[in-house]
Amino acid sequence: MIIKKSADEIATMRRAGHIVAKTLELIEKKIKPGVLTEQLDAAAEEFIRESGARPAFKGYKGFPASICASLNEVVVHGIPGKRRLQEGDIISIDVGAEVDGYYADAAATFPVGEISAEAQRLMDVTKSSLEDGIAKCVEGNYLYDVSHAIQTRAEAAGYSVVREFVGHGIGRAMHEEPQIPNFGSPGKGPRLQAGMVFAIEPMVNIGGYKVEILQDDWTVVTADRTLSAHFEHTVAITGAEPVLLTVL
Numbered sequence: 001m002i003i004k005k006s007a008d009e010i011a012t013m014r015r016a017g018h019i020v021a022k023t024l025e026l027i028e029k030k031i032k033p034g035v036l037t038e039q040l041d042a043a044a045e046e047f048i049r050e051s052g053a054r055p056a057f058k059g060y061k062g063f064p065a066s067i068c069a070s071l072n073e074v075v076v077h078g079i080p081g082k083r084r085l086q087e088g089d090i091i092s093i094d095v096g097a098e099v100d101g102y103y104a105d106a107a108a109t110f111p112v113g114e115i116s117a118e119a120q121r122l123m124d125v126t127k128s129s130l131e132d133g134i135a136k137c138v139e140g141n142y143l144y145d146v147s148h149a150i151q152t153r154a155e156a157a158g159y160s161v162v163r164e165f166v167g168h169g170i171g172r173a174m175h176e177e178p179q180i181p182n183f184g185s186p187g188k189g190p191r192l193q194a195g196m197v198f199a200i201e202p203m204v205n206i207g208g209y210k211v212e213i214l215q216d217d218w219t220v221v222t223a224d225r226t227l228s229a230h231f232e233h234t235v236a237i238t239g240a241e242p243v244l245l246t247v248l
């Protein structure tokens with residue numbers, strides 16, 4: 001069942017989302033060659049807690065950190081650690097925060113110094129695919145209109161969308177129904193109604209869509225080890241216009 005949220009609940013989620021957006025802004029400023037991914041995590045955790053929120057990922061199913069830090073061929077769920085950022089890397093940062101029992105979740109991929117034109121294009125296309133998906137988040141559309149818009153943009157660029165990991169409803173839990181695939185046929189799935197809130201998160205690969213999970217049981221990499229990018233926003237459906245909750 002898709003749990004609809006009241007205006008007050010969405011307002012609380014917006015507070016959580018604002019902290020998530022501020023955290024991503026802070027992390028972006030710290031991303032440069034030589035920085036350890038665990039330093040980014042420490043800065044994020046400190047900021048989230050100082051802001052009166054709880055880092056939603058820390059301890060989630062045993063995840064050891066407050067952010068996911070996914071470099072290059074890592075799709076999602078990279079664990080921050082002793083890996084040092086290098087010029088030319090791309091790094092996807094995923095952040096979740098809980099405020100007064102409500103969650104918000106967002107991600108973005110950032111360049112480390114100068115990156116290749118190919119990596120920049122992947123990031124641009126992935127971000128555009130999220131924007132196309134968000135544009136479909138209006139009352140009366142079907143859920144897979146969102147999915148189809150994302151897939152269409154990514155595949156038109158010659159890329160693939162990850163199948164095994166998908167977006168999700170969000171609210172009093174970080175993951176609620178429905179699952180929101182980044183691929184699908186338009187006109188299918190549940191009708192979108194005001195009060196639904198979704199975390200929409202295309203993961204786009206330069207190569208094939210297949211992924212593998214590394215031995216740490218978290219880190220998801222592209223099976224062909226090509227680059228992957230990830231952008232995510234928490235979006236409320238309120239009527240004719242989608243409302244982003246994970247914004248400054």
Ligand code: MG
Pocket residue numbers: 105106167168199201232
């Ligand atoms: Mg998410």
